[in-house]
Amino acid sequence: MAVDTKSGIALDRVRNIGIMAHIDAGKTTTTERILYYTGRTHKMGEVHEGAATMDWMAQEQERGITITSAATTATWRDFRINIIDTPGHVDFTVEVERSLRVLDGAIALFDAVAGVQPQSETVWRQAERYGVPRIAFINKMDRTGADFFASVQSMIDRLGAHPVPIQLPVGLEEHHRGIVDLVEMRAITWSDDLGTKMETGEIPAELQEQAQEYHHQLIDSVAEFDDELTETYLMDEESVTPEMIRRALRAGTLANKISPVLLGSAFKNKGVQPLLDAVIEYLPSPIDIPPVHGIDPRTEHELSRRPALDEPFSALAFKVMSDPYVGKLTYFRVYSGKLKAGDRVLNTNTGKTERISRILQMHANHREEREEIGAGEIAAGVGLKATTTGDTLATDTEPIKLESMMFPDPVISVAVEPKSKADQDKLGVGLQRLAEEDPTFRVRTDDETGQTLIAGMGELHLEIIVDRL
Structure with a gap:
């Protein structure tokens, strides 16, 4: 089993996930709760107090929305969960596209009141395009008008999805x-x-009675993904074990045929631990996804790389940020091989080699130094001056x-x-x-008027860009 060298975690115990949603569906709050229960933050950040850990740019804390997808590492039941926080506002669709490329699974x-909203539909389609397996979490079950069954139905009607409820309220x-x-x-109740x-x-x-009915529906929905479950179910329904159901749910989810549906209220701290369990039970590890494909820049021949430490190093840079302490930070996902701090890497898009002086694993805005990282991991590198979003790093x-990336x-x-x-000049x-x-923000000078023109994905996008100057 490939072991992530310096942390001793086997690759099948790693989950790279994103949390995707419409603006205000409670995404940052859910992420905050996950970080709280996994022991990464000792006090919960409340979005309406402007204190959420993931929303660390001043503009985000002011507006209470998430703009840049920060990557954060958490641990649950001896599994490492790397969470990419994605924005729900339509102006920041590019951030979602960007993170879906490097995720293995998503929540x-x-x-629960609104069901599927327009931006949740957009994000769902993007995940569909990249073949990212998903579990669904119906949040805000404590709100007036919350309706779990109508929300599940809206997944069928609006998304053409195959939701399989594994919980009831x-x-x-x-x-x-x-x-x-x-x-x-x-x-399971919370007191x-x-x-x-x-x-x-x-x-x-x-x-x-309702639980019995939905339990049968659950088995019916997943039986085709596990032969032992099907046989047992046909012979003696009572002998079906939870382990068989979980195995079938995992197989169906990884094949992108179904989406298990859970529920809760992140704000009221209900349902978060079972959601973490489901991330581990049903979402893929880096070794469950197919090898990545690319070309050899010297010969143009097609190549593929398995997520293994003994393969040659390859990674994709998916986000560049400037950091007040260390300068330019390049977030990347390692697909194969391993990388040590101080190694030189080749940027196969530019043909330049650069030295990665430090490797940092990010916890929203705290950081941990890593000497070495391997296949399936997400980290940020310091020292890559000529690397931009979408570039490949290799040996x-x-x-x-x-x-x-498109x-x-x-x-x-x-x-x-x-x-x-x-x-x-400063401007x-x-x-x-x-x-x-x-990459969706462009700058040019108008030849006739000499004015500086900036272009982006919407008014909010440009407003925040100008704020950040």
Whole structure:
């Protein structure tokens, strides 16, 4: 089994996931809760207080929305979960595209009152295009008007999805207090505010019949993915074990045939631990996904790389950011082989070699130094001056060029002017830096008027760019 060298975690115990949703479906809150329960943050960040760990740019804390996808590492049940936080606002679709390229699986978050909303539809289609397996979390079950079954139905109607509920709600709206686990056939309720006191017990009498019905539906939905389950089910339904159901759910999810559906209220701290369990049970590890394909830049022949440490090193840079402490940070996903801090890498898009002086694993805005990282890992490198989003990093002896990323053309442009002549150069440098970080943001000078024009994906996009100058 390939072991991630310096942390001793086997690759089958790694999950690279994203949380995708419509704006305000509770994505940052859910991520915050995940970080809290996995022990990465000791106090929960509340979005409405402007204190969320993942939203670390000043503009995000002010607006309460997530703009840049920060990559964060957490640990649950001895599994390492790398979370890429993706923005839900339509102006930042490029951030979502960018992160889907490097994810193995995703949590699709829906609002229990609104069901599938327009941006959740866009993001779902993007995930479909990249073949990213998903589990769904129906959030905000404590809200007035929350309807789990209508939300599941909207996944079928609006997305053409194949949702398979693996939980049912215990109590509705302000009385929502827990879930029925349809795999283990038990109830889980939360009694305290922090959601750390989880109690497991019998399914309430009034829900027994509904639970039985949905338990049968669950087995019916997944039977085709596991032969042993099918045989047992046909011979003696009572002998079907939770382990068989979980195995079939995993197989169906990895094949992109179904999406297990869970529920809860992240804000009220209900349902987050079972969601983490589901990430581990049903979403792929780096070794569950097919090898990546690329071309040999010297011969143009097609190559593929397995997610193994004994393969030659290859990685994809998926985000460039400037950091106040270390300068330019390049986030990358390692697909094969391993990389040590201080190694020289070849950028197969530019043909230049560069030295990665430090490797950092990010926890929203804290960081941990790593001496070495391997296949399946996500980290940020310091020292890559000529590398931009979508570039492949490889060894110069066995180079590979992975497929780059596609970015849409800007839809809106405005003219910007410096406050004074003296600021002209500063403005140019600042805009150039931001254009490097964000491929959908373009800068040009109008030949006739001499004005500086900036173009982007929408008004909010440009407003935030100008704020960041």
